[in-house]
Amino acid sequence: MGKMIISETGGAGAGSEECTATRAELLKGYTAITNDSDDEMVEGTLELTGDAADSQVLAGKSYYNTNPKNKRAGSMVNQGAVNQTLNAGGSYTIPAGYHNGSGKVIANSLASQTGGTASAGHILSGQTAWVNGSKITGTLTIQSVASFSLAQYATQQIIASWALPSVGPWSGIRVMCKQGSYPAHAGDGTLFYEGAGTWASKQLAEGIWYFRSWNYITTNFGRNYGGYVQGSINNTAITGTQTFTSSGIFTVPAKVYAVNVFLVGGGAAGGYGDRSGNFEAGSGGGGGYTATHWNIPVTPGQTISVSIGAGGSLNTNGYPNNGGNTTFGSYSVAGGTTYRNGGSGGGRGTYRKAGYPGGDGGSDGGNGGRADSNYGLGQHTTTRAFGEPNGTLYAGGGGGGGNGSEGVSYRGVGGSGGGGNGRDGWNAGSAGAANTGGGGGGGWCGWSDENGIRGSSGGSGICIVRWGY
Structure with missing residues (x-):
């Protein structure tokens, strides 16, 4: 827009009637006679009030904003028609720029996204799942044990x-x-x-x-x-004990699947006194060895053979024999020996001339026989039933024999646990106690008849079976 210039002819000026522009069509800040100014000069009221930025006008197009003398160029990108496909849960960022309205964002079908082979019978009851575009409620139940x-x-x-x-x-x-x-x-x-x-x-x-x-x-x-x-x-506490004092058969009770077994071998017989040469009295027999076997596996109704070791006997000449083995099925323990060895060692006999006393039998307590020059060797572990401190003591060693020199008694005393006493000129000897595995007492070396120098028999063994302890 420019300023309006009115030419004068013959000294007469143009009037409002000859003008076609109105005041509203004249830029603000400019004056002119307008169709509606009644032949007077007036200021226009027309203003440019645009607020567009270049980025809001399509690239390749121009525009005026607030300044009619400043022609501007747009920079908005022409995106045309934009098309996009999306899966469930996907997203698409719409690019900035001009869109012509024909583009589309299309969701892929649910069936194309939930392909599967499961049916209601494959899905847990109460649970749901989408399979091939359909929502399925499961009917499958977790089976309980048969x-x-x-x-x-x-x-x-x-x-x-x-x-x-x-x-x-x-x-x-x-x-x-x-x-x-x-x-x-x-x-x-x-x-x-x-x-x-x-x-x-x-x-x-x-x-x-x-x-x-x-x-x-x-x-x-x-x-x-x-x-x-x-x-x-x-x-319930299923407990029981069966003691075998003679050989027999153990039948496993109902509901019993393990037993503990305590075995004692037979005690050896006491030694023969010697009246010739050194006049040495007989040594006490060794007590039977002991053993405890824990948690032997068994089954109800099973039968197991039990053999009780016999005490060592004296042969026809008065010489001693070892004690017999005691067994429970395949488990076994040896008897004591005439060499004074066993669960508890037997005592050594005396010498008549030297006046040595006969040795006491094996230990009274839990350590078995002692191991020095006057005693046989013990097993050096407890001989109490099942190894318990308050268990019955078994396998006492036999006492050594003595003599009767000058009226003095020197015979040995049998060990606690069934050991027999030795014999001398004043006291009879004794056998090992039955079913203790005790060793027999030794014979003496006096001047009496042949029978006077014999030792005594050993005690038989024992087997104790118990369960539930």
């Missing part, structure tokens, strides 16, 4: 066994137990077993125990449990 049984060992050991389901799904089984009531859920009570096996055992306290077992499957979303099966058992 059977569940409980039994008891002798030592309060409970065995649970079960048959796993023939159809899935399942990853394992969880067995819980509790006293007073059944476990309320798979985390209530004492865990008895968890895994994919078919049986388990655990030692539990006395009383009634209630069991429940749940099959489960493990998924990426945690563990899912199926239904449960249950059962109860009265866990």
Whole structure:
């Protein structure tokens, strides 16, 4: 727009009637006679008030903003028609610029994104899944075990066994137990077993125990449990003892699967006194050896042979024999020997001329016979039943024989645990006590008849079987 110039002719100026522009069509800041100015000079009211930026005007196009003398060029990118496809969960950033309105963003079909082969029977009951574009509610249930049984060992050991389901799904089984009531859920009570096996055992306290077992499957979303099966058992202390003083058969009681056995061999006979040469009295026989065998596996109703070792006897000439072995099935322990060795060693006999006393029998306590010049060798472990401090003491060594010189008694005394006393001119000797494995006392070396110098027989052995301890 420019200034309006009115030419004058013949001294007469143009008037408003000859003008076509109005005041509103004249730029503000400029004056002129307009169609609506009544032949007067007036200032225009027209203004440029644009606020567009170059980036808001399409590239290749020009425009005026607020300054009619400043022609501007647009820079907006012409994107034309933009098309895009998206999967569920995908996103697309719309680029800046001009769009002609024909572009599209299209979502791919759900079926193309949820391809699968699962049916309702493959999906856990109560769970849902999209398969080939359709939402499916599962009907599959976790099968419980086919059977569940409980039994008891002798030592309060409970065995649970079960048959796993023939159809899935399942990853394992969880067995819980509790006293007073059944476990309320798979985390209530004492865990008895968890895994994919078919049986388990655990030692539990006395009383009634209630069991429940749940099959489960493990998924990426945690563990899912199926239904449960249950059962109860009265866990009683099954204990017992059977003592064999003679050979026989042990029959394993019902519900007994392990036994402990204490064996004592027969004690050896006491030695023969010698009246010639050195006049040495006979040594005491060694007590039978002892042994404890723990947790021997057995089954109810099984029969096991037991043989009790005989005490060592005297042959026709009065010479001594060793004690016999005691056995329980394939387990065995030896008898004592006439060399004074055994569970507890026998005492050494005296010499008549030198006046040495006969040796006492083996130890009274738990260490077996001593091992010095006057005693036979013991086993150097306790000879008490089952090795217990208060157990009955067995396998005492026999006392050595003495003499009757000048009316003095020098015979040895048998060891505690059944050892027999030695013989001398004033006191009769004694055999090892029956079923103790005690060694027999030694003979003396006096002037009397042949029988006076004989030793005494050893004591027979013993076998003690017990369970539930």
